[in-house]
Amino acid sequence: MDERQALSSFAALAQQTRLAIVRALVVAGREGLAAGKIAERMGVSATNVSFHLKELERSGLISQQRVSRSIVYRASYETLAELVTFLMEDCCAGHSAIRANVASSEDRYNAAERVNVVG
Known part of the structure; x- marks a missing residue:
């Protein structure tokens, strides 16, 4: 991971809701969570969670996949591991x-x- 990518990742994580989303997705594992479930868990509106999900996806920390009528988000374990490696x-x-x-x-x-x- 280069410094530019690390800065983008840290900037995305430097907000309480986004950090909570990433932590929830890490715990959810490979199954991930639907956007509606994330909004519910975070206690924010769908519009608000959508804004945060886009920022996290742009930074590469999460990915999305359409599953039936839902969009499921997953933690990008590879990117998170690269970020930790960058720090260490x-x-x-x-x-x-x-x-x-x-x-x-x-x-x-x-x-x-x-x-x-x-x-």
């Missing part, structure tokens, strides 16, 4: 314990993701 790239010089904590967190996430895909 230059970190931890001389602090192997911090890097180990990051690796341990990644291992736990990957194991949970495998359970979500299989289960």
Whole structure:
């Protein structure tokens, strides 16, 4: 991920509703959530959530797919992983314990993701 993309992602996440949407989509997993369900969970109007979803999609943090009569949104795990990697790239010089904590967190996430895909 280049700096321009990272700035776009951080700008999109620097708003309370958008951050909550991304977190809800991460928890929802590969099934994602329909736009109406997202609006309901966030307690905002469909117009308001649509504005936020467009911003998140523009930044590449989420994707959408039409499923029947609904538009389902999903977290872009690849982009989110690239953003975390961008943050951690230059970190931890001389602090192997911090890097180990990051690796341990990644291992736990990957194991949970495998359970979500299989289960």
